Amino acid sequence: MNLLPFGKLAPAKPRTFVPSTIDLGDWAQIAPLFDELEARVARAGTVAELEKWLLDWSELNAALDEEASCRNIAMTCHTDNAEAEAAYLHFIEHVEPQLKPRQFALEKMYVAHPQRKSLPKPRYEVFDRDVANHVELFRPENVALETEEAKLGQQYQKLIGAQTVMFRGQEKTLVQMGRYLEEPDRALRQEAWELVAKRRLEDVEKGEEIFDELVKLRTQIARNAGFENYLEYIFRQKCRFDYTPADCVKFHDAIESEIMPAVREIQADRRRQLKLETLRPWDLAVDPQNRAPLKPFADVGEMVSRTQKVFNHLDPELAANFQEMQDLKLLDLDNRKGKAPGGYQSTLSEARVPFIFMNAVGLQRDVETILHEAGHAFHAQATRGEDLYPYRSSPIEFCEVASMAMELLGNEFLEEFYAPTEANRARKTHLEGIIGFFPWMAVVDGFQHWIYKHPVHTRAERKEAYIHLLDRFGGDVDHSGYEAARAYSWQRQLHIFLYPFYYVEYGIAQLGALQAWANSRRNKVKALGDYKKSLALGGSRPLPELFAAAGCKFEFSAPTIRPLIQLAGTELKKL
Numbered sequence: 001m002n003l004l005p006f007g008k009l010a011p012a013k014p015r016t017f018v019p020s021t022i023d024l025g026d027w028a029q030i031a032p033l034f035d036e037l038e039a040r041v042a043r044a045g046t047v048a049e050l051e052k053w054l055l056d057w058s059e060l061n062a063a064l065d066e067e068a069s070c071r072n073i074a075m076t077c078h079t080d081n082a083e084a085e086a087a088y089l090h091f092i093e094h095v096e097p098q099l100k101p102r103q104f105a106l107e108k109m110y111v112a113h114p115q116r117k118s119l120p121k122p123r124y125e126v127f128d129r130d131v132a133n134h135v136e137l138f139r140p141e142n143v144a145l146e147t148e149e150a151k152l153g154q155q156y157q158k159l160i161g162a163q164t165v166m167f168r169g170q171e172k173t174l175v176q177m178g179r180y181l182e183e184p185d186r187a188l189r190q191e192a193w194e195l196v197a198k199r200r201l202e203d204v205e206k207g208e209e210i211f212d213e214l215v216k217l218r219t220q221i222a223r224n225a226g227f228e229n230y231l232e233y234i235f236r237q238k239c240r241f242d243y244t245p246a247d248c249v250k251f252h253d254a255i256e257s258e259i260m261p262a263v264r265e266i267q268a269d270r271r272r273q274l275k276l277e278t279l280r281p282w283d284l285a286v287d288p289q290n291r292a293p294l295k296p297f298a299d300v301g302e303m304v305s306r307t308q309k310v311f312n313h314l315d316p317e318l319a320a321n322f323q324e325m326q327d328l329k330l331l332d333l334d335n336r337k338g339k340a341p342g343g344y345q346s347t348l349s350e351a352r353v354p355f356i357f358m359n360a361v362g363l364q365r366d367v368e369t370i371l372h373e374a375g376h377a378f379h380a381q382a383t384r385g386e387d388l389y390p391y392r393s394s395p396i397e398f399c400e401v402a403s404m405a406m407e408l409l410g411n412e413f414l415e416e417f418y419a420p421t422e423a424n425r426a427r428k429t430h431l432e433g434i435i436g437f438f439p440w441m442a443v444v445d446g447f448q449h450w451i452y453k454h455p456v457h458t459r460a461e462r463k464e465a466y467i468h469l470l471d472r473f474g475g476d477v478d479h480s481g482y483e484a485a486r487a488y489s490w491q492r493q494l495h496i497f498l499y500p501f502y503y504v505e506y507g508i509a510q511l512g513a514l515q516a517w518a519n520s521r522r523n524k525v526k527a528l529g530d531y532k533k534s535l536a537l538g539g540s541r542p543l544p545e546l547f548a549a550a551g552c553k554f555e556f557s558a559p560t561i562r563p564l565i566q567l568a569g570t571e572l573k574k575l
């Protein structure tokens with residue numbers, strides 16, 4: 001039974017190393033390929049042999065990556081299918097754990113290789129830098145600590161996942177409660193918000209305990225690797241070679257000086273429209289004019305054909321790319337029973353084609369998602385000619401430029417979905433969302449800077465540091481009477497627990513996306529040409545060069561941000 005939405009996809013390049021008949025779910029068939037790679041790298045005496053070896057390793061990695069992706073796609077498209085679940089779990093439990101040490105052994109052999117330094121520099125420098133970094137940071141004593149860390153992460157997820165409330169006689173998850181914050185009835189919103197806040201507060205002490213342990217563990221991991229603190233360590237571990245913690249602090253300051261005035265203006269506008277004295281935390285998600293939700297399309301077929309028209313306006317090459325995804329059935333977009341929640345873009349690394357998964361229900365959010373994921377898909381299609389597997393993907397700071405810029409560029413043609421006034425309403429919500437994201441990012445990132453620079457701190461000090469950040473970046477929302485809920489609101493941000501320091505990337509990328517959008521305002525053809533050229537670089541160049549190719553500065557201080565916020569502000573006034 002084929003559980004994949006698409007048919008059999010041929011590799012973009014015929015295999016020359018991995019046998020065409022191999023079962024990539026069977027470790028016994030995979031292991032000999034690693035044996036062979038180990039034996040061959042030891043024998044590789046020339047640069048040409050080392051390069052050929054790198055390509056064979058790439059071929060194997062792409063094949064394994066595609067196998068994992070296909071199993072994940074089959075499972076998320078059919079959560080109720082036992083066969084799909086078993087195939088996915090088999091790979092996670094029996095192949096992936098075997099892969100990790102074997103991959104690391106190859107990395108070590110590569111780093112120690114005598115021909116490594118003779119590889120052509122511009123071609124291999126990013127790859128070389130990242131592999132060497134990974135090998136250098138490895139400490140055997142950290143393996144057990146990382147397992148501990150993952151277990152604490154699981155405890156956190158269990159804690160959060162178990163949180164439910166009884167609302168009007170029905171048990172609801174906190175995620176389900178979110179929709180009541182969009183209700184026009186203010187008393188109902190307040191009731192829903194209070195209930196959720198109260199439930200979260202019941203678990204605060206447990207959250208504090210888990211987090212205390214995580215900070216201790218992470219600090220130890222960093223010290224074991226020879227770093228003074230986890231902040232310094234994580235920048236290296238995430239291959240952040242092109243910006244420093246100090247750059248991020250400058251970013252936070254620039255958000256305070258350049259973006260907070262715009263945030264306050266948007267909040268004041270909302271307060272006036274809602275005819276309120278003060279904005280309370282339950283007034284932030286409702287439509288300020290109490291309008292019904294926008295209805296961009298009736299079914300997924302219509303969503304796809306209208307999205308196609310948006311790309312037809314934008315660029316013939318991108319339009320052809322989206323058409324190709326339809327032709328190859330690389331889209332599974334409708335919300336139906338037996339599908340996992342959410343949306344993602346996944347790349348089939350061997351066929352070198354993208355796949356988009358979504359749960360569209362007919363809201364404007366779906367239009368934003370399809371444009372966003374299409375941006376990621378275009379990125380995958382642009383790197384199709386790259387044979388070195390690691391270069392077919394970019395660092396997150398740039399991947400999200402591809403997707404977020406596509407939201408902004410695609411939004412120019414929302415009239416394909418809406419009457420003009422409705423299109424403007426959607427654009428306004430989108431731009432306000434972009435502006436409103438920056439301060440929360442500054443809080444999440446700034447809080448973690450403080451935490452790991454002060455690894456020994458009391459819970460009271462931690463609370464004070466967080467409140468200080470909210471005072472800087474919270475804007476004009478009145479939390480009086482709910483001080484405790486406000487002081488511990490960081491506990492619901494799962495990144496702080498599970499993916500430390502993974503957040504600022506979205507802010508950095510959004511600056512790139514806004515620059516690409518500003519460029520297209522000046523010269524549409526050039527901006528789009530630069531966008532496509534930068535995508536085609538994949539991960540082959542460092543971040544500042546990827547940004548430069550897209551016509552953007554890799555820089556996050558006030559002088560870069562100011563004109564972008566001005567443009568967004570001018571645009572908002574027109575809508």
Ligand SMILES: [Zn+2]
Pocket residue numbers: 372376399400403
């Ligand atoms: Zn994305």
